[in-house]
Amino acid sequence: GENVEQHPSTLSVQEGDSAVIKCTYSDSASNYFPWYKQELGKGPQLIIDIRSNVGEKKDQRIAVTLNKTAKHFSLHITETQPEDSAVYFCAASTGGFKTIFGAGTRLFVKA
């Protein structure tokens, strides 16, 4: 079955710096890659997603890149702000009902 590895597990950056979180997946049939942000006491919220026919997608300060050949995808957050502090999960889906989540990255943005 699909396996998603996520790194790093913890990331600490200074406000205004960029943050990068990387994920790899195992199933070449995966074709949908969402990213979720989970704040303390809240459920995961979708922040950006990318489909396998696209190599890059950007939404304001957030961008995601996908390398299908290497089975890598990454989340890039620029100009980080304290409110970006949260746990971020990458995920992959092969097209069924199941979404496989990475282990999560705890991001700290220091003011």
Added chain:
Amino acid sequence: DTEVTQTPKHLVMGMTNKKSLKCEQHMGHRAMYWYKQKAKKPPELMFVYSYEKLSINESVPSRFSPECPNSSLLNLHLHALQPEDSALYLCASSQEAVSNQPQHFGDGTRLSIL
């Protein structure tokens, strides 16, 4: 505010109690999900309903019993739970029961088993 509403937000119950978790969405989504999330871990899929029919049961113990009374509501009935069942239970929905649909999560019910 999340568009998926879960009640209650917190629940403490004994191992012999029977309780239910409720989830509601009014986005017209036709797929609904239950996840279990332990501290510092990703969500783990438990059940998937598609068009009000159970599509996936991830080998969940029978002490958890899901129910989908209509397309907007999802329940999780709990009975004779164990201490290791203490966790955050998340409900999610997606527009269609097909691939490549983002899931919208509620804020969960934090369940503690005494």
